[in-house]
Amino acid sequence: MPMAVMDSVFMNIESREHPTHFAKLQLFQPPEGSGPEYVSEFYRSLLTHTAVDPLMRRRPVRSMSSLGQWSWTEDDEVDLEYHVRLSALPHPGRVRELLELVSRLHGTLLDRQRPLWECHVIAGLADGRFGVFTKLHHALMDGVAGMQRLTAGLTLNADGTAQPPWAPHGPAAAKAAEEEPEGLVSSVINSTWGRLRDTTQMAGNLVSAQPALFKALTSTIRDETAALPFQAPKSMLNVKIGGARRVAAQTWPLDRVRAVAKAAKGGAQSGATVNDVAVAMCSGALRRYLLDAGELPDRSLVALLPVSMRGTSLAGNLSRSDENAVGGILCELATDEADPAVRLAKIHKSTKNAKTILAGMNSTEMGLMTLATAGGVLFSAVPGLPPAFNVIISNVPGSREPLYFNGAQLTEGYPMSVIADGQALNMTLISYAGQLSFGLVACRRSVPHMQRMLDHLDTELTALEEAFG
Known part of the structure; x- marks a missing residue:
């Protein structure tokens, strides 16, 4: 699938000093009566959500098949244990230690050989809460869409069943997951035609x-x-x-x-x-x-x-x-x-x-x-x-309204x-x-x-x- 022009800009300008992902730090309060192993259990429960939205399976590629331009391909098997990680804060587990960890995580590049996202579950806050720090590449979506995706699977009540952000969202995602991928020739033709069409339209629009x-x-x-x-x-x-x-x-x-x-x-x-x-x-x-x-x-x-x-x-x-x-x-x-x-x-x-x-x-x-x-x-x-x-x-x-992930209340984002x-x-x-x-x-x-x-x-x-x- 050809990458949109604005999306490919974020790939082209990225370097070690200039990561082009955005992120959100979410703080959750565990349900009342939760034990000391709650965060570890929460992390393990995330790994059971093995169905991944087609958008979150996209990996950037640039080859002859895409005429040297950035395109998307889909990973058939997403390694959730790589993308979803568990970390713990050092004592005393203040917000200061949390933000120091988040600062380091935010400064590291996403792996271009994999889908461009990571989710870090962070335990060890002294006040009993835990953090979820999720990184999404700007080539994948804009900030508004990203912030919506990070809360779309949450529920308005503590008893609801929540979904993580990589889970399929809505009927359009389910339909896309069932479609067979394009053949190589079809993909190249469609990519080339799409780029020529967009270039022609842009030239006309610039004049008008x-x-x-x-x-x-x-x-x-x-x-x-x-x-x-x-x-x-x-x-x-x-x-x-x-x-x-x-x-x-x-x-x-x-x-x-x-x-x-x-x-x-x-x-x-x-x-x-x-x-x-x-x-x-x-x-x-x-x-x-x-x-x-x-x-x-x-x-x-x-x-x-x-x-x-x-x-x-x-x-x-x-x-x-x-x-x-x-x-x-x-x-x-x-x-x-x-x-x-x-x-x-x-x-x-x-x-x-x-x-x-x-x-x-x-x-x-x-x-x-x-x-x-x-x-x-x-x-x-x-x-x-x-x-x-x-x-x-x-x-x-x-x-x-307040949002929940399987009983854990989102307190801040x-x-x-x-x-x-x-x-x-x-x-x-x-x-x-x-x-x-x-x-x-x-x-x-x-x-x-x-x-x-x-x-x-x-x-x-x-x-x-x-x-x-």
Whole structure:
């Protein structure tokens, strides 16, 4: 099966220093009355789920049969004991030890000779909980689809029967599992035709989209709150990175964030959303962190805010659910502004204007515009070029209700995303059961003292509450 163009990008840019998988750390509370062997039994129960979704059996290949381009093949026998692993934390089993382990796991590449995913069950937390850290390659699916897959098999009640993320999901997966694979000749013909068709459509779309893209560009230039690619200031975050990672994670009550958004709607921040407030928390935390380091630029930092394009493709057709379908908008973070209320107002206006520009485009124009914006990460570390943007801040929706895995309650979930040369920090958020959880990933060498970033996020939320109290 030919790999989609956007998916193959994540294969081509990957290296030892630049793994292109994303992950999620989930914390579970064992059922009441569970014994000391519960986590080991939980792990062994996972290995009994030997049916694997066709998507999770995919392995990347590049050969003459795919004309030198990346394609997918399916492993007939997935070695679950390789993909699903049991680890234990050293004493005293604090969250600190957990995040140190997760940092190491997140910095290692997935094996390209196998399906591109791993699931690590982690025992030994002092509070009795256990962790599940799951890695998924970005070539396999985008972050929104991945976060959905990691909770799709869970249940809304403790008595339900749950399925792990590699289990077949839905009738479409079952049907695909029953289909016979294409023959070699058929596969090559279909792959070649698909690529020629996509290239032809893209060329036509580039021509037809030019007027709309020119209009969007001129609108952006006229708008003082809008951000343009490669206009961000240089900062300590926009440097070449190493292969080691440092992660940090913390949760805040979603009601606190909602209350700020509601209170802010009466002034210049009229219409401010929960996402705007979350971005403002990140903006304020970055300002404080860079001030502490003596590295705050005079001009505002610029963030790339990924947006879901699920349901469209660059060709304007419906996208397969297994393809990456994500674009992005640029947002002025107003880090040059000390007042948190004024900063929130500027963030709200910047995101609103960027979304308005995207809303006026059809799927093809939107795809090309977001590809041009998000694609700037490929050039972020080119000498002499200013950063396309300074940081990626992503907000992923999650379940509003508590979820369970065969009686074990999911208490917290933290997304962990990708960083790259020129983009040494990623801030990803996810909502779940009345909580807003922040998962921060950074280059271990370039962005020290990540705990301070969490402290600054908390301080900034308090500052926003006081500004609108």
